[in-house]
Amino acid sequence: MSEVKYSKEHEWIKLDGEEATIGITKHATEMLGDIVFAELPEKGSHVDKDGTAGVVESTKAASDVYTPVSGEVIDTNQMIVDDPSKINEDPEESAWFFKLKIKDKKEMDSLMNKEEYEKFSKETSA
Amino acid sequence: MSIKKTSLNNLHIKYGAKLVEFAGYQMPIQYKDGIIQEHKYTRSHSGIFDVSHMGQLFISGGDDLTNDLEKIFPADLKKLKTNQSKYSFLMNNKGGIQDDLIITKTSDGFLIILNAACKYNDYEVIKSKLDNQYKLNLDESLSLIALQGPEAKNVLNKVIPGCDSLKFMNGNNYVYKNEKVYITRSGYTGEDGFEISIKNSDAETFVESFIENGSKLIGLGARDTLRMEAGLCLYGNDLNNDTSPIEANLKWAIPKSRIETEFVGSEVLKNQFQSGVKKLRVGIKPDSKVIARGNTKIYNDKNQEIGKVTSGTFGPSVEHPIAMGYVDNSYSTVNTKIFLEVRGKKIPANICNLPFYKKNYVKGEINV
Numbered sequence: 107m108s109e110v111k112y113s114k115e116h117e118w119i120k121l122d123g124e125e126a127t128i129g130i131t132k133h134a135t136e137m138l139g140d141i142v143f144a145e146l147p148e149k150g151s152h153v154d155k156d157g158t159a160g161v162v163e164s165t166k167a168a169s170d171v172y173t174p175v176s177g178e179v180i181d182t183n184q185m186i187v188d189d190p191s192k193i194n195e196d197p198e199e200s201a202w203f204f205k206l207k208i209k210d211k212k213e214m215d216s217l218m219n220k221e222e223y224e225k226f227s228k229e230t231s232a
Numbered sequence: 233m234s235i236k237k238t239s240l241n242n243l244h245i246k247y248g249a250k251l252v253e254f255a256g257y258q259m260p261i262q263y264k265d266g267i268i269q270e271h272k273y274t275r276s277h278s279g280i281f282d283v284s285h286m287g288q289l290f291i292s293g294g295d296d297l298t299n300d301l302e303k304i305f306p307a308d309l310k311k312l313k314t315n316q317s318k319y320s321f322l323m324n325n326k327g328g329i330q331d332d333l334i335i336t337k338t339s340d341g342f343l344i345i346l347n348a349a350c351k352y353n354d355y356e357v358i359k360s361k362l363d364n365q366y367k368l369n370l371d372e373s374l375s376l377i378a379l380q381g382p383e384a385k386n387v388l389n390k391v392i393p394g395c396d397s398l399k400f401m402n403g404n405n406y407v408y409k410n411e412k413v414y415i416t417r418s419g420y421t422g423e424d425g426f427e428i429s430i431k432n433s434d435a436e437t438f439v440e441s442f443i444e445n446g447s448k449l450i451g452l453g454a455r456d457t458l459r460m461e462a463g464l465c466l467y468g469n470d471l472n473n474d475t476s477p478i479e480a481n482l483k484w485a486i487p488k489s490r491i492e493t494e495f496v497g498s499e500v501l502k503n504q505f506q507s508g509v510k511k512l513r514v515g516i517k518p519d520s521k522v523i524a525r526g527n528t529k530i531y532n533d534k535n536q537e538i539g540k541v542t543s544g545t546f547g548p549s550v551e552h553p554i555a556m557g558y559v560d561n562s563y564s565t566v567n568t569k570i571f572l573e574v575r576g577k578k579i580p581a582n583i584c585n586l587p588f589y590k591k592n593y594v595k596g597e598i599n600v
Contacts, residue, residue: 139453140268142546143523143553145575161575163523165267165457165545191268 111214112223113174115156118198121214126175129202130162130193133227139164141193146182146204153179153206155213160203162193175213177206238284239375239432243439247449254452255348257285262451270454271548274421275589278381279450280442286376287351288429289358290369292341297366301342304361305335306477306495308487312337317401317416319485322354327476327500330357332467336403336416341366343414345376345427347467361496375435379442380425380450380458387445388415388426391438395426409434420455422462422589460554461547463515463586469526470513470542470556478504479558481513481586511539512564515586516555516572522579523553524572530559531571531578538563541572547588554588555581 110120116134120127135141143163153159153173160171182204186193193201218226236257244251249260260282262270273279291297298309307320317336321329331350336343346354355370362368379388385396392406395415403416411431419425430438443449456466465471471480478486478501490498491505518524528541544555555572563570566585571578 139262140266142268143521145522163546165271165548166261166453168523168525 109214111174111217111219112226113172113217114226115172115174116227117172117174119174119214119217121208121211124207124211125180126177126206126208127202128159128173128204128206130171130197131223131227132197133231135194135197137231138162138169139166141190143168144186144190144193144203146187147173147179149179149182151179153177162190171203173204173206174217175206175208176210177208179204180207181205236285238282239435240282240284240377240439243436244282244449249449249451252452255285257348259285260449260451262453263449265448267451267453267457268548270448270450271457273448274381274423274450274454274458275549276382278379278383278387278425278442278447279421279454280439280447281378281380281450281455282375282439283378283427284375284432284435285348287344287346287348287354288371288374288376289344289346289351289355290338290341290371291344291358291362291366292338293367294365297341300362300365301335302490302493302495304358304496306486306490306498306501307335308489309335309337309342311489314339315403317403317418319482321477321482321485322350322357323476323495323497323501324473325497325500326474327478327497327504328473329467329471329475329477329480330354330473332465332471332482334416334418338414343429349468373432374429375432377428377430377435377439378419378421378425379428379447380419380421380423381447382424383446384423384425387442387447388428390445391441398426400424408438413438420462420464421458422464422587423458456543457545457548460543460545460556461549461587461589463556463588465513465556466543475513475558476501476504476509479509479511479513508561510561511558512561513542513556513558514564515584515588516541516544516557516570516581517584517588518553518555518572518579518581520579521553522572522574524555524574524579524581528555528557529573530557531573532563533569533571535571535578538570550588556586559583 145161159173248264398417530539539559541557
């Protein structure tokens with residue numbers, strides 16, 4: 107079973123060996139509302155833990171997407187650029203944002219597990 | 233100051249509204265369906281908007297009232313027939329817009345609909361300019377409900393028969409549950425629609441009757457995307473104390489008969505009519521999917537800054553990003569290529585005609 111963890115910026119990350127898939131959580135999409143634009147990092151670029159790695163915009167506002175770990179961008183999801191509403195429909199599966207070849211597995215340690223994230227998102231949205 | 237609630241607050245909560253503070257009021261930004269669905273429902277069916285936070289200022293008393301109000305507003309109030317409405321402005325001496333508003337002639341005076349964030353200041357300004365000679369009532373015992381969309385007339389007619397005979401920018405008195413309501417055919421969405429002034433205590437059952445007839449509550453989020461597609465200005469974004477009606481491309485709202493006459497700001501406007509203006513409000517259509525929001529800087533092809541976006545979003549009905557803003561007059565021609573600075577990148581865009589979404593008003597005897 108691959109491990110899924112969550113950041114305080116409402117990203118999820120699924121680790122499979124050295125490859126991580128990153129997206130935004132269902133809770134994040136509920137807070138954002140209808141997403142109408144997505145911008146992703148360039149393939150081959152390097153992103154640093156907690157740095158910006160994309161943008162999502164709803165009808166109301168723009169929000170940065172952060173990467174929960176550092177690494178090289180090895181793939182991006184063109185589907186969500188072409189049809190950003192897919193992010194609202196299926197944020198934690200098919201509407202992933204980008205894949206990284208990660209630098210340091212230890213960076214995963216500071217992230218939350220599902221139970222911790224659910225508690226965190228409940229508290230912060232209250 | 234504690235946050236105010238409109239008479240529909242419980243209804244908003246009942247229908248799952250996400251509430252935000254707006255101009256001192258707790259208002260629904262959206263309901264369960266979300267902004268895009270709410271926007272499209274208004275365009276295809278009908279939507280109900282709680283706009284009770286807006287000011288309803290009644291002015292009455294005195295034979296000179298029309299004359300005195302014409303010294304404040306650049307509207308042709310003498311020609312206004314009872315129950316007819318006009319879009320106008322409260323300006324400062326520099327010709328800048330302090331508020332944009334709708335003036336309706338009533339049987340004993342005038343009703344002016346004011347923006348929520350401006351209403352208390354407007355009241356003081358108008359009162360002092362009228363030298364306290366008239367009766368002014370910023371009536372907070374009334375709610376204001378907008379019903380907008382192609383089905384609005386059918387829905388309203390089921391609740392208050394006869395309303396569908398109203399012409400655009402005209403109003404009249406009707407009766408609901410033995411109480412007087414005042415209805416005008418107007419709105420802020422680019423659709424046919426009505427605005428109903430009704431006693432606070434009747435507002436909830438009144439709105440429920442629209443819902444029973446197939447209409448849905450729509451939040452401020454969709455109200456904003458609807459008005460942007462319709463090319464309409466939002467005070468505080470697209471209009472402010474430093475922009476004149478001429479710069480805002482709202483020349484049509486200043487009747488020719490008033491240009492040579494005196495009103496607050498008339499000197500500046502007269503000058504602008506003759507000599508033109510340096511900046512002008514325009515429609516902007518980005519080439520790509522990137523959204524340019526308020527305060528985005530606008531550049532020409534030589535990388536010189538030529539203006540600023542004042543409103544921008546994704547237009548759910550035109551299915552494309554849309555914006556409006558002010559540019560140097562020499563770049564205001566339709567199809568002029570411009571560049572919008574979004575997150576450090578220059579995004580190509582074109583000056584375009586407003587509205588983005590074509591109007592569907594029921595025209596009466598209005599000369600817009």
